[in-house]
Each structure stands twice: as structure tokens, then as C-alpha cells.
Amino acid sequence: MAKQRSIEILVGAFMAAALVALFFLAMKVSNLGTSPAADGYRVTARFANAGSLKVRAPVNMAGVRVGRVEDIRFDKKTYEAVVTMRIENGVDTIPDDTFANIFTAGLLGEQYVGLEPGGSENFVRDGDELTQTQSALILEQMIGQFLFSKAEEGGK
Amino acid sequence: MAFKTLRRGVRAMVNAMLDPVAELGRAGLKALAGLGRAHLLLLHLLAGSAEVVWRPRLLLAQVFNVGVLSVLIVAVSGLFVGMVLALQGFYVLSQFGAEESLGVMVAASLVRELGPVVTALLVAGRAGSALTAEIGLMKATEQLAGLEMMAVDPVRRILTPRFYGGLISMPLLVALFSAVGVLGGYFVGVGLLGVDDGAFWSQMQSKVDFREDVVNGVIKGLVFGVVVTWIALFQGYDSTPTSAGVSRATTRAVVHAALAVLALDFVLTALMFGN
Amino acid sequence: MTAAAVGSGSARGLCPMSVPASGACAAAAAESECLVRIRGLRFSHGPRVIFDDVDLDIRRGSVTAVMGPSGTGKTTLLKLISGQLRPDAGTIEVDGEPVHALRQSALFELRRRMGMLFQSGALLTDLSVFDNVAYPLREHLRLSPAMVRKLVLLKLEAVGLRGARELKPNELSGGMARRVALARAIALDPMMILYDEPFTGQDPISMGVLVSLIRQLNDASRLTSIVVSHDVRETASIADYIYVISNGRVMAAGTPATIAAERSEWVRQFMDGLPDGPVHFHYPAPDLAADLLTRGVG
Known part of the structure; x- marks a missing residue:
């Protein structure tokens, strides 16, 4: 019976260790501890080009994450990308003329939405839309423009 | 006379050509029959599920056999796999100046793929082969037939608890492997190679999703647990009851389990992480 | 279509009925006196025919020996009687129940009234002697631990191994393991015990112990015993009735005295252990000279 008891204890320890590992x-390791699951309010923004923005990408303000991209879809009437963001409840003073950009973290990094506050006294609420947006920078377009302007300079 | 000889020659030739075909057909039918028996055994195992609830002690002993006894090898392997991942990943990532992503790389590869697959292979080698040998020897020494003569169903009493023992232990071992692996990666990446501590964890947390990555990895572990234990039990139960037969069955159990795990991993990955 | 259906139907109707209840012990046995009744048994293992139309009766309360050379399917016969194998054709009735047609639950019900002693003992290797004997009791009866203990000790006493209850099966000699297995087989007080080669590989002393144990148990507990063996003298000394089988058929049947007086050459060779006779020393083969002169490696 002593053997049975030690088996019980060891199996219990095994279970506990595995649960600790799962908790860890x-x-x-994963985002369960960091993301407030479905808290916050929704704000949308339209971009002419969403680049390679992904769902769950961060939404930053002054370099601090204030929310996440929840949904990206295509508007077939206006040919624009409609990006839905979920902003944390605590951040409730975003002016309604805030400028939404799609930036790239580093040269090869992931894209995120950056918000630059405007001067309006009115704050956005759940379901509002940010009208002032700037699309993602596409590397090929930038290189093309750069070469084009260089060629023009050279031509003078 | 010459005609007869000719005819006999032609017939021999045709036979010689057809023999491999017949052999192939026979092997195919044999494999199909084996597959059929394996699935019947699975049904039988599932039908005995109530037994496990009635006799938790039997289950406990098997969680001990499969789970607890595999902890050491799983933990040590996880540690080294995580350390190697960090070492290799660091050299690749540092070429792009992206050392901060080391945590993501280590954690994602462990949680999604290496955790479930390597753990399943280890369990197939460590516990699966033991199960096959045990069941095979019980068959060879007529212990299973003896139980049957005592009006006790050996599948329910002997095999089912082992099946559930494996099924319960595997996901837990996978979690253990991945967690220890991430820690190993942390020691090497942050401790030895000087990756920034905060970046290591925060990048990892922002990129690894609990439901998408961790839960899917553990589900993979569960599926592999079912497959590895099932194959091991079937090979033991279906073995030729001689010493050579049991040794062949043990080899087959490990080989079949490894192949099944790798093939199934492809299917599961496509299902879980494909769009 | 219709013709085939009618044909198969009539065949099914005819087959078991038309076999006359001949049986070797039929003259002596009334209906209820036969515990096991086998009619028209046919069984083959792959291409090998093991039993071909065998009739066999076992009388209640008797020790019946089934003898024959190795490889004649004596063990298979026990497996057929206990329902571990199903016959290709024919009927096997044990205590009035058709073993060959029973569902598993009914079969298990019947097996609780049967014990079988395997050649190897078939003890569960990770349990002690005590737990092995207690296994069927704990499995099938709801008894208090004290009651289980008493019963187990009584059964172990009957086979003379009460002192060995703490040992593990791998610490037992072959003869002791068989006696423990016997104690386990009688734990549920069965009506019948099947012995599979109980004397093989035993030294003379444990052989003698087993021989007298089988007879004693049979008479003391009103059992019916079927002993499968090729140890002629030992088996004949305790059997009430003997069947000699070979090549899938019953070669001879009768009391030990009748068998001893049997004139058939084959039976004489088997019972007296003569090296050559109707059963040849050589396995069938082509002529030796021709075989040696044939070219080839195989």
C-alpha cells in the first residue's frame, strides 16, 4: 500500500507540474496575460492601402500600445480597406480629428497602426470613424518615386 | 512433346510474372485486415471507457507508467531543444539585426511543432515500446487468455486503462516540454548571448497567441497521445505470441507510431495554422 | 437466386439435425448426464484441418482424458469448449448452452462456472500469489476483504501452498505456479476444470502431486475435469474415460481398461510409445537418394 501511495503522490506532482507549465x-509565453480579451471600444478607419497590416497588430499612440487591430476588410464600393481597431477603455480622450497611419516597425518589421492626436475638443466613441488616414508605405512605390525624382534632378 | 514443353515454359513464365502481383495483393489485403483489426480494437477500447471511471486506481497506475516515468526524458530533451533553437536562431536572426525576435522564434517553434512532435516521438520510444512489450508478453504467457477464462475482458481491464493513461499524459508532457524548452531558450538567448531580457519576453508575448498556438499545440499532443498509445497497444495485442513476435511488434510499434505522428502532424498543421 | 436461398436454407436445416447422436459415451450417458456434448465438430486453422467431424461427450463428475500426439489440436479442443475459438461447423454444448453461438456476455457468464489451467499457469506476473487467487473473487463477487482472505487461504491450503502466499509468480517453480493457477481456477467453485497439459515439464514429484490433486479435487468438489495430455501413464491412472485423437478424428475411446486392450496398431503405438509404426519416424519426404542428387541450394 505504501507503493500505491507514492504512485498517487508522484502522479499528483506530475499533474501539478504540467499545470504550472501550461500556466507559464x-x-x-503567450498573450493571454497581456491582452484584455474583449475589453475596449471599437473605432474604424479607412485606408487606401492597408499594406501587410495583420489582425492583432498593435495600435500605438506616442509609441505606447493602446489597442489592437480587430478586423480588416475590403469595402467593395469605395475600394478601400476598412480597419477596425479595439482601443482600451482607459484611453478615452482620443480627439476625433486624430490622424491614423500605418507604420512599419523597422525595415523588415511588422506593420502597426500609429495614431497622432489632433486638436479637436471632441473625443471618439464606440463605433466612430477616423477620417484622416495615411496608407501604408509600399517599399516598391517609394523606391520608384525616389528613382523618378533623382532622374528629374539629373535631367536639369 | 515439344509443344507440351513449350506450353509448360510459357505457363511458368506467366506465373513468374504474376507472382509479384499476387504477392502485392496479398500484402495489401493483410495490411487492410490489420487496419480493420486496429479499428475494432479502438472501438473496444472506447467501449470500455466506463471501466476507467469505476477503477481510478488502474488509470492512476498507467498515468504513472506513461506520464511520470517519461517526465525526466521529456524535460531534459525539452531543455536541450530549446537551448539549441536559441543558439541556431540567434545566428540567423542576428544577420538581420532582429535578435529581439529570438523569443518569438523559440517559443513559436516549440509550442506549435517541436513540443508536440518531439514529445510524441519520445513517448513512443520510452512508453509505447514498453506498452507493446508488456501486452505482447502477457499474450505470450497466456495471461490475457487466462483473464478471459476468468470471465474478465482483457481489453477493458488491461488495455483501456493504458490507453487513457497515454491519452491523459501526452498533452501534459507536451506542455512540460514546451515550457522547459522556452526556459532553455531563455538561458541561452538572454543568459549567454546577451539578448535583451525585456524584448525576449515582450516580443514573445505579443506574437504567440494562447488559443492559436498554445492550445493548438496541446490539442496536437492529445491527438498524438491517442495515436501513439493506440498503435502500441494494438501491436502488443496483435503480436505473434513468441519472443521473436513480441520483439518484432515492439519495433513495429515505435516505427509506425513515429511515422503516424509525423504524417498526422502535417495534416493537423495544415488544419490549424493554414488559413 | 431463389434456388440458392432454398438450397442454403435446407442445408442449414439439415446439417446439425441429421448428425446422429452417436458419441462414444452415448450408451452410458443419459441426456442430463453429459456436461459437454460435441457433435460434428469441424475446425481448421488456415489450410490445416484440425478437427474433421468429431463427436465427443464428457460425463458429469468424471475425469476425462483427451490424449494424442503433439500438434493434434488438443489445446484447440479446450479453447473450443471454453469459447475462446469458434468452430467452422458443428455444435458444442456445455451444460446445455451452445458455446459456439453465445454472445460475449453470456459466454462470460458461463465461464464463471469453468476454470482452466493453462500450460504456463498464466498467473498475472505483477501480482502476488495471494492476489492472483483473490483476483476472480474480487472481480466477480462483492465480498468483504476478510471473506476474500478466508476463501483464498482455503483454496491455497487445498493445493498446499498457503505458506507461499506472499511470493511473486517469478519466485515459484513451474509445478508450484501450476498449483497456484489451480487454486485460482477453483476460486469461484466452478462446475468444470479444463487442464491443458498439466504434467508437461514436471519433475516426478510435482507430477505426482498434480496427478493426485486433480483426482482429489474432482472427487471432493464434485467437479468435472477434462485433462488434455500426452503423458499416457499418468493420465490413464486418474482418468475415468479416455479419448485418443489424431489427425482430426477420434481414434479410440473408452475406459482406461478398454484402451489398454485396444488392438488397433496406431493406438498401440501411441499408448506404448513405440518409435515406429503407423506413425512414421520420418516426416513425409521424397526418396533420400533422389533428394540428395537434386541440384540446387534449397
């Missing part, structure tokens, strides 16, 4: 994976 959930809280420390």
Missing part, C-alpha cells in the same frame, strides 16, 4: 505558457 499561457501567461508568460
Whole structure:
């Protein structure tokens, strides 16, 4: 019976260790500990080009993450990308003339939405739309423009 | 007379050509029959599920056999796999100046792929082969037939608890492997190679999704647990009851389990992470 | 279509009925006196025919020996009687129940009234002697631990191994393992015990112990025993009735005295252990000289 008891204890320890491991994976390795799951309010923005922006990409303000991209879809009437963002509830003072950009983190990094506050006294609320946007920078277009302007300079 | 000889020659030739075809057909039918028996056994195992609830002690002993006894090898392997990943990843990532992403790389590859697959291969080698040998020897020494003569169903009493033991242990071992692996990657990446501590964790947290990555990885572990234990039990139960037969069955159990795990991993990955 | 259906139907109707209840012990046995009744048994293992139209009766309370050379399917017969194998054709009735047609639950119900002693003992290697004997009791009866203990000790006492209850099966000699298995087989007080080669590989002393144990148990507990063996003398000394089978058929049947007086050459060769006779020393082969002169490596 002593053997049975030690088996019980060891199996219990095994279960506990595995649960600790799972907890570690959930809280420390993955985003479960960091993302307030479905908290916050929704704000949309239209971009002429969403580049390679992904769902779950961060939404930053002054370099601080204030929310996440929740949905990206194509508007077939206006041929624009409609990006839905979920902004944390605590950040409730975003002016309604805020400028939304799609930036790239580093040269090869992932794209994110950057918000630059405007001067309006009115703040956006759930379901509002940010009208002032700038599309993602496409590397090929930039290189093309750069070469084009250089060629013009050279031509003078 | 000459005609007869000729005819006999032609017939021999035709036979010689057809023999491999017949052989192939026979092998195919044999494999199909084996597959059929394996699935019947699975049904039988599932039908005995209530047994596990009635006799938790039997289950406990098997969680011990499959799970607890595999902890050491799984943890040590996880540690080294994580360390190697960090080492290799660092050299590749540093060429792009993206060392900060080391945490993501280590964690994502462990949680999604290496955790479930390597753990399943380890368990197939460590516990699966032991299960096959145990069941095979019980068959060879007539212990299974003896149980049957005592009006005890050996599949329910002997095989089902082992099946559930494997099924429960595997996902837990996968979680353990991945967690220890991430820690190993942390020691090498942050401790030895000087990656920034905060960036290591924060990048990891922002890119690794709990439901998408961690939960899917553990589900993979569950599926592999079912497959590895099932194959091991079937090979033991279906083995030729001689010492050579049991040893062949043990080899087959490990080989089949490894192949099944790798093939199934492809299917599961396509299902889970493909768009 | 219709013709085929009618044909198969009539065949099914005819087959078991038309076999006359001949049986070797039929003259002596009334209906209820036969515990096991086998009619028209046919069984083949792959291409090998093991039983071809065998009739066999086992009388209640008797020790019946089934003898024959190795490889004649004596063990298979026990497996057929206990329902571990199903016959290709024919009927096997045990205590009035058709074993060959029973569902698993009914078969298990019947097996609780049967015990079988395997050649190897078939003890569960990770349990002690005590737990092995207690296994069927704990499995099938809801008894208090004290009651289980008493019963197990009584059964172990009957085979003379009460002192060995703490040992593990791998610490037992072959003869002791078989006696423990016997204690386990009688744990549920069955009506019948099947012995598969109980004397093989035993030294003279444990052989003698087993021989007298089988007879004693049979008489003391009103059992019916079927002993499958090729140890002629030992088996004949305790059997009430003997069947000699070979090549899938019953070669001879009768009391030990009748068999001893049997004139058939084959039976004489088997019972007296003569090296050559109707059963040849040589396995069938082409002529030796021709075989040696044939070219080829195989």
C-alpha cells in the first residue's frame, strides 16, 4: 500500500507540474496575460492601402500600445480597406480629428497602426470613424518615386 | 512433346510474372485486415471507457507508467531543444539585426511543432515500446487468455486503462516540454548571448497567441497521445505470441507510431495554422 | 437466386439435425448426464484441418482424458469448449448452452462456472500469489476483504501452498505456479476444470502431486475435469474415460481398461510409445537418394 501511495503522490506532482507549465505558457509565453480579451471600444478607419497590416497588430499612440487591430476588410464600393481597431477603455480622450497611419516597425518589421492626436475638443466613441488616414508605405512605390525624382534632378 | 514443353515454359513464365502481383495483393489485403483489426480494437477500447471511471486506481497506475516515468526524458530533451533553437536562431536572426525576435522564434517553434512532435516521438520510444512489450508478453504467457477464462475482458481491464493513461499524459508532457524548452531558450538567448531580457519576453508575448498556438499545440499532443498509445497497444495485442513476435511488434510499434505522428502532424498543421 | 436461398436454407436445416447422436459415451450417458456434448465438430486453422467431424461427450463428475500426439489440436479442443475459438461447423454444448453461438456476455457468464489451467499457469506476473487467487473473487463477487482472505487461504491450503502466499509468480517453480493457477481456477467453485497439459515439464514429484490433486479435487468438489495430455501413464491412472485423437478424428475411446486392450496398431503405438509404426519416424519426404542428387541450394 505504501507503493500505491507514492504512485498517487508522484502522479499528483506530475499533474501539478504540467499545470504550472501550461500556466507559464499561457501567461508568460503567450498573450493571454497581456491582452484584455474583449475589453475596449471599437473605432474604424479607412485606408487606401492597408499594406501587410495583420489582425492583432498593435495600435500605438506616442509609441505606447493602446489597442489592437480587430478586423480588416475590403469595402467593395469605395475600394478601400476598412480597419477596425479595439482601443482600451482607459484611453478615452482620443480627439476625433486624430490622424491614423500605418507604420512599419523597422525595415523588415511588422506593420502597426500609429495614431497622432489632433486638436479637436471632441473625443471618439464606440463605433466612430477616423477620417484622416495615411496608407501604408509600399517599399516598391517609394523606391520608384525616389528613382523618378533623382532622374528629374539629373535631367536639369 | 515439344509443344507440351513449350506450353509448360510459357505457363511458368506467366506465373513468374504474376507472382509479384499476387504477392502485392496479398500484402495489401493483410495490411487492410490489420487496419480493420486496429479499428475494432479502438472501438473496444472506447467501449470500455466506463471501466476507467469505476477503477481510478488502474488509470492512476498507467498515468504513472506513461506520464511520470517519461517526465525526466521529456524535460531534459525539452531543455536541450530549446537551448539549441536559441543558439541556431540567434545566428540567423542576428544577420538581420532582429535578435529581439529570438523569443518569438523559440517559443513559436516549440509550442506549435517541436513540443508536440518531439514529445510524441519520445513517448513512443520510452512508453509505447514498453506498452507493446508488456501486452505482447502477457499474450505470450497466456495471461490475457487466462483473464478471459476468468470471465474478465482483457481489453477493458488491461488495455483501456493504458490507453487513457497515454491519452491523459501526452498533452501534459507536451506542455512540460514546451515550457522547459522556452526556459532553455531563455538561458541561452538572454543568459549567454546577451539578448535583451525585456524584448525576449515582450516580443514573445505579443506574437504567440494562447488559443492559436498554445492550445493548438496541446490539442496536437492529445491527438498524438491517442495515436501513439493506440498503435502500441494494438501491436502488443496483435503480436505473434513468441519472443521473436513480441520483439518484432515492439519495433513495429515505435516505427509506425513515429511515422503516424509525423504524417498526422502535417495534416493537423495544415488544419490549424493554414488559413 | 431463389434456388440458392432454398438450397442454403435446407442445408442449414439439415446439417446439425441429421448428425446422429452417436458419441462414444452415448450408451452410458443419459441426456442430463453429459456436461459437454460435441457433435460434428469441424475446425481448421488456415489450410490445416484440425478437427474433421468429431463427436465427443464428457460425463458429469468424471475425469476425462483427451490424449494424442503433439500438434493434434488438443489445446484447440479446450479453447473450443471454453469459447475462446469458434468452430467452422458443428455444435458444442456445455451444460446445455451452445458455446459456439453465445454472445460475449453470456459466454462470460458461463465461464464463471469453468476454470482452466493453462500450460504456463498464466498467473498475472505483477501480482502476488495471494492476489492472483483473490483476483476472480474480487472481480466477480462483492465480498468483504476478510471473506476474500478466508476463501483464498482455503483454496491455497487445498493445493498446499498457503505458506507461499506472499511470493511473486517469478519466485515459484513451474509445478508450484501450476498449483497456484489451480487454486485460482477453483476460486469461484466452478462446475468444470479444463487442464491443458498439466504434467508437461514436471519433475516426478510435482507430477505426482498434480496427478493426485486433480483426482482429489474432482472427487471432493464434485467437479468435472477434462485433462488434455500426452503423458499416457499418468493420465490413464486418474482418468475415468479416455479419448485418443489424431489427425482430426477420434481414434479410440473408452475406459482406461478398454484402451489398454485396444488392438488397433496406431493406438498401440501411441499408448506404448513405440518409435515406429503407423506413425512414421520420418516426416513425409521424397526418396533420400533422389533428394540428395537434386541440384540446387534449397
